[in-house]
Amino acid sequence: MLHEDADLVAIAKPPGLLVHPSALDAQEERSALKLLRDQRGERLWPLHRLDKATSGVLVFARHPQAASEFGRAFEEGRVSKRYLALVRGWPPERGAIEQSLARDPEQPSQGQERIVALTRFERLAxxxxxxxxxxRHATSRYALVAAEPVTGRRHQIRRHFKHxxxxxxxxxxxxxxxxxxxVAQWLGASRLWLHCEWMELPGxxxxxxxxxxxxxxxxxxxxRA
Structure with a gap:
């Protein structure tokens, strides 16, 4: 457990675990929501999503009022968060990626509504x-970056760095x-190199x-700070 108060509970989600049951992965029965509900014996509401392969801070509301209040904070961009990511190549030392994204990354982009998305980043190493x-190259270059998504679109960091x-x-x-x-062979670990390192909710x-x-x-x- 990372944090608990009267309104919220936060855990460190491991990679490979769904936040909640999803039709996109209908065969997977385990989810962070179900495991935590069973462990605590109380109903919980996920306030945001992390992709199944992403690890890090995952926050749940403990009652409907908190779900509504903090859900609005996420929607209005009043929640700050920072991710660590390993990317191919050496991006600039810092920058902002402002690229509108199709609403559903699982569907072809053509014909979809595009929504504003902004990610700020800093190259760490x-x-x-x-x-x-x-x-074409005898060696391979990669960089560790800190990414701070200002908006919260699905697969935002992944799609923005591809862009x-x-x-x-x-x-x-x-x-x-x-x-x-x-890289999986070199580092001895096969995973999506994306981790939500910290999150700040209002108050x-x-x-x-x-x-x-x-x-x-x-x-x-x-x-490290």
């Missing part, structure tokens, strides 16, 4: 590793298979979920 994932040609490593939908496989202290041990090699030379 650069890596050049001695393996070949692209026939600037720096897709997330381990992303089987928006990334590159050759890089996913090469609440910052909720922090330290990244798992598989991130240690990436964070070794990065000063």
């Amino acid at each position: 650069c890596f050049e590793w001695p393996f070949q994932a692209d026939a 600037i040609a720096h897709p997330l490593v381990g992303d089987t939908t928006h990334g590159k298979g050759a890089h996913n496989r090469a 609440r202290p910052r909720i922090v979920a330290p990244p798992g041990p598989e991130w240690a090699a990436l964070l070794a030379n990065v000063p």
